Structures are given as C-alpha cells and as structure tokens.
Amino acid sequence: MxxxxxxxxxxxxxxxxxxxxxxxxxxxxxxxxxxxxxxxxxxxxxxxxxxxxxxxxxxxxxxxxxxxxxxxxxxxxxxxxxxxxxxxxxxxxxxxxxxxxxxxxxxxxxxxxxxxxxxxxxxxxxxxxxxxxxxxxxxxxxxxxxxxxxxxxxxxxxxxxxxxxxxxxxxxxxxxxxxxxxxxxxxxxxxxxxxxxxxxxxxxxxxxxxxxxxxxxxxxxxxxxxxxxxxxxxxxxxxxxxxxxxxxxxxxxxxxxxxxxETLQIRMQAQSTTAFALAQWLEKHPKVERVYYPFLDSHPQQALARKQQSAGGAIVSFDVKGGRTGAWQVIDHTRMISITGNLGDTKTTITHPATTTHGRITPEARAAAGINEGLIRVAVGLESLADLQRDLARGLDQQPG
Ligand SMILES: Cc1ncc(COP(=O)(O)O)c(C=O)c1O
CATH class of the missing domain: 3.40.640.10 (Type I PLP-dependent aspartate aminotransferase-like (Major domain))
Structure with a gap:
C-alpha cells in the first residue's frame, strides 16, 4: 500500500x-x-x-x-x-x-x-x-x-x-x-x-x-x-x-x-457530528443572529456541500447580537474551550476573527468580507456536545436584550 x-x-x-x-x-x-x-x-x-x-x-x-x-x-x-x-x-x-x-x-x-x-x-x-x-x-x-x-x-x-x-x-x-x-x-x-x-x-x-x-x-x-x-x-x-x-x-x-x-477518519466524523449539532443548537439560541455551517438547511450552498463533502466539518461560526462586546463576553465566559487561533485540534478552540486573524485588514475590507464585529469562530474538538453548549451558554445567556 x-x-x-x-x-x-x-x-x-x-x-x-x-x-x-x-x-x-x-x-x-x-x-x-x-x-x-x-x-x-x-x-x-x-x-x-x-x-x-x-x-x-x-x-x-x-x-x-x-x-x-x-x-x-x-x-x-x-x-x-x-x-x-x-x-x-x-x-x-x-x-x-x-x-x-x-x-x-x-x-x-x-x-x-x-x-x-x-x-x-x-x-x-x-x-x-x-x-x-x-x-x-x-x-x-x-x-x-x-x-x-x-x-x-x-x-x-x-x-x-x-x-x-x-x-x-x-x-x-x-x-x-x-x-x-x-x-x-x-x-x-x-x-x-x-x-x-x-x-x-x-x-x-x-x-x-x-x-x-x-x-x-x-x-x-x-x-x-x-x-x-x-x-x-x-x-x-x-x-x-x-x-x-x-x-x-x-x-x-x-x-x-x-x-x-491513523485516527483522522474517526476524529473528523466525530468532530463533524458534534459541530453540526452545536450549529443547530446555536441557530435556536435567542442571542445568536446567524450561524455559518455547510450542512445547515440555512446555508445557501448546502446542496454543494453535500455533493463535495461527506460531512460538514468541524468549524462553526456565528454572529452574536451584541457585536464586539457580546462576542468578547461569550469568549471570556468560557472556562473549558481554548482561546487560541489554531484549529484542527481535539481540543475545541474559539476566536474573534475581527480582532485576531482578520484584525490587520481595514474595517471596510472586513465588512466587505462579511467578518462582522459579532462573529465568533469555534473549531470543534472531541469534547462532549453538552459540555460545549454549557461553556458557550454561560456568555450567551448574559447578553443584553
Ligand atoms: C486553510 C489554511 N491553509 C494553510 C495554512 C497554513 O498552514 P501552516 O500554519 O501549517 O503553515 C493555514 C493555517 O492556519 C490554514 O488555515
């Protein structure tokens, strides 16, 4: 072989x-x-x-x-x-x-x-x-x-x-x-x-x-x-x-x-399953404005995703209603998820793209690219869905409005 x-x-x-x-x-x-x-x-x-x-x-x-x-x-x-x-x-x-x-x-x-x-x-x-x-x-x-x-x-x-x-x-x-x-x-x-x-x-x-x-x-x-x-x-x-x-x-x-x-297949399947479920849960949360995940019915290219991909992957992004303040609040209230720029790990990571990975481009270019101030990216790892939900809910539930 x-x-x-x-x-x-x-x-x-x-x-x-x-x-x-x-x-x-x-x-x-x-x-x-x-x-x-x-x-x-x-x-x-x-x-x-x-x-x-x-x-x-x-x-x-x-x-x-x-x-x-x-x-x-x-x-x-x-x-x-x-x-x-x-x-x-x-x-x-x-x-x-x-x-x-x-x-x-x-x-x-x-x-x-x-x-x-x-x-x-x-x-x-x-x-x-x-x-x-x-x-x-x-x-x-x-x-x-x-x-x-x-x-x-x-x-x-x-x-x-x-x-x-x-x-x-x-x-x-x-x-x-x-x-x-x-x-x-x-x-x-x-x-x-x-x-x-x-x-x-x-x-x-x-x-x-x-x-x-x-x-x-x-x-x-x-x-x-x-x-x-x-x-x-x-x-x-x-x-x-x-x-x-x-x-x-x-x-x-x-x-x-x-x-x-050696564990790629099994990890990708498990991480995708959790990410999909997390995306569906986030979509129902009253403080979340929009969720980006390829296999969601709301994703404009869901049909293409299902043609090219056997699962949706482990990256879930979402806009919180409270803008940058709200996004930072969600990130800062996590106790388990790691605040770090990397992805692809068995440990779930969380980032605020507008002020980290995309922080060096102009606000206009960021807005044109759809990177809102309230956007959060979660790269889902192998922790349980319930623990991830609890860690994100802590900051989400405190959002005003
Ligand atoms: C999609 C993509 N391609 C390439 C790279 C670069 O990889 P490396 O950090 O191994 O140089 C990254 C890193 O984050 C990435 O996300």
Whole structure:
C-alpha cells in the first residue's frame, strides 16, 4: 500500500489512514519507524554516484527524502486518491513551493477572496515582488473566475473550500473546468475538510495543498504541510524546488503526523457530528443572529456541500447580537474551550476573527468580507456536545436584550 501502488485503490479511507505507506525494516516493527538521520550510508562510491545522479532511487539525504517522510507522503497520497505527494515543513511552505514551482515573472494567479490571510500575503506581497500578479475573486462564482482569466498569462487557480471563518464553498468541479480551459494548474487547499471528508482531485483539482498542522496531526503538536497530485505534475516542479531550497518536513514531525492520520477518519466524523449539532443548537439560541455551517438547511450552498463533502466539518461560526462586546463576553465566559487561533485540534478552540486573524485588514475590507464585529469562530474538538453548549451558554445567556 505505498505510493503509485494500485492496491491502495481497494481499501476504504479508514483502512488507508492506518495502513497506507508502511515500509517495514528488517526488524519487522509493527508501528512505523522514526528515522532520525540526516543522511544515508552507501555501500560503495558507485552506489553513491548512482543515488546522486538518480539512477538508483535509494535514500540520500533527509532534505530530499527520508523513509519516515516517505511513509507520510504515501499515506496522504493514498487518502487523497492522488498518485504522488511531496511533504513540506508547514502549510505555508507547501503553498510557497507550489507558487515557486508553477509561476514566473509576468504570470497571473486567480485566487479565491476567502483564503487564509498569510496566503494572500504570500501571493500579493511575496510573489508580487517577483512580478507575479494576483486577482482575487468570489469563491462561489465560477463566472467571475472565467472573467478574470488573462489568456496565456493565468497559470494558477487557487482556493480553499469551505472558507475560514464563514464556510463559503467553491464548486470545485465547475472551477476546474474554467482552469482547464485557461490552461492553468488548479490547486485546492483541503486543510479544513481533510481527505476524510472531501477529495478535491475527484472533482477535477490538479493539486491538493495541506497544512498538516491542522486535522492531519489533529492534536495541535507539530507543523507540517504537503502537496498532492500526479507524479508528472510534481516530480519536476515542487519536488526539485524543495530539494534545492530546503523547507522539507522533519522526520520527527512526519512520524507524529503519521500517527495522527491513523485516527483522522474517526476524529473528523466525530468532530463533524458534534459541530453540526452545536450549529443547530446555536441557530435556536435567542442571542445568536446567524450561524455559518455547510450542512445547515440555512446555508445557501448546502446542496454543494453535500455533493463535495461527506460531512460538514468541524468549524462553526456565528454572529452574536451584541457585536464586539457580546462576542468578547461569550469568549471570556468560557472556562473549558481554548482561546487560541489554531484549529484542527481535539481540543475545541474559539476566536474573534475581527480582532485576531482578520484584525490587520481595514474595517471596510472586513465588512466587505462579511467578518462582522459579532462573529465568533469555534473549531470543534472531541469534547462532549453538552459540555460545549454549557461553556458557550454561560456568555450567551448574559447578553443584553
Ligand atoms: C486553510 C489554511 N491553509 C494553510 C495554512 C497554513 O498552514 P501552516 O500554519 O501549517 O503553515 C493555514 C493555517 O492556519 C490554514 O488555515
């Protein structure tokens, strides 16, 4: 069950999460081995020469590949239904490696307006300095993507679905058609759903990007990232960029994430079930103005969510009636939920996007993006629904009006 191995097709996701990619050593260890080594020893000068020039595909140096990292790559490729995976040191380095591998000065990117803030900084400020221009369009409007295409110049389409924090969806299949017609490469950041709930390659994406820091690890321990796609697309692009420039995944982090992926399916299902129930409960609360969750009947793209995703995911956002004061009151009255910016953990986290993750953009841009002062984002973990309700009700019930 390793990368490029047809037998991976026969197994269900829960099985692949536990077993795909395993390479046993001569000792027959049952759990995946952690190879903490920077380099690998050769039997002869001839073998060393073969490995460096590519004739012999054994291990050379851990900036290039490492057996533990390879196990992580093979497991994630199998889960995403992709042929090949390249691991990176973080989600941001996966996005950077993709941008550097597929773009050059004069090229154009079309990116969803609703992506992680650092992704916008990366395309606009970092890639912008090297002559790459980016147009931001609404994720839910494929016609806007088509209208933004600059023939011969548009080389990359980039989006996240569902978006953070408002859970807006992009129609992956519709946008993949626009991308294909434009001759661009289409990358989808699948960090929020993970392959347990959504497999973008099946809907026509060329590349899947991951912050493994989130649900793949799932326990808030280490940073990691990955790019998944066909071998033909990655082998001569992202892989040589990483091998040369060095934002590679450490074997230790790969090992931690591998163990996290064993429980990915079961965690995503449990966290989604609790999140859906919490969203329905919040919708009925008199002090809550609006709830954003893809599987709610009130979500304008519920049908698309049910087509692309097997569950709604673990992120629930909601507007409280009391604006910023009300939102801070709810956050400050929690005793169990962690006030922290990360998500994808077994421990539920809570944030006020307008003053944290989206605090550096102008109030006008925030309002245009729908990030209200009363908006709260909860990334649901594995605590019980009743305990989460109690922790949120304490602040909600004290709201005036
Ligand atoms: C959707 C999304 N993509 C990418 C990243 C970046 O990942 P990392 O923090 O692992 O660099 C994040 C981080 O929050 C994210 O939420």
């Amino acid at each position: 390793s990368q490029s191995n047809d037998s991976a097709e026969k197994y269900d996701l829960s099985t692949l999460g536990v077993r795909a990619g395993i390479r046993r050593t001569e000792f027959g260890e049952h759990s995946e081995a952690l190879f903490l080594t920077s380099s690998f020893v050769f039997e002869s000068a001839e073998q060393a020469a073969g490995r460096f020039t590519g004739g012999d595909d054994g291990f050379v140096y851990s900036r290039f590949t490492n057996p533990t990292v390879s196990m992580f790559q093979d497991r994630l490729a199998a889960l995403e239904g992709g042929e090949f995976c390249v691991a990176t040191s973080s989600g941001m380095s996966a996005i950077l490696a993709t941008a550097m591998a597929f773009l050059k000065a004069g090229d154009h990117v079309i990116c969803s307006k609703a992506v992680f803030g650092s992704t916008v900084q990366l395309f606009s400020n970092v890639m912008g300095r090297f002559g790459v221009d980016t147009t931001y369009v609404a994720p839910d409007d494929p016609a806007a993507w088509a209208a933004a295409v600059r023939p011969g110049k548009t080389k990359l389409f980039y989006l996240e679905t569902p978006s953070n924090p408002l859970t807006e969806l992009a129609d992956i299949e519709a946008i993949s058609k626009v991308s294909r017609a434009a001759g661009a490469t289409f990358a989808v950041d699948n960090c929020f759903c993970s392959p347990a709930l959504q497999r973008p390659l099946e809907f026509g994406a060329d590349l899947v990007i991951h912050s493994a820091t989130k649900y793949l690890d799932g326990q808030g321990r280490v940073l990691g990232g990955a790019v998944v796609g066909s071998k033909a697309l990655l082998m001569d692009t992202v892989f040589p960029f990483l091998r040369t420039t060095g934002p590679s995944l450490s074997p230790f982090n790969a090992w931690v994430i591998l163990k996290g992926m």
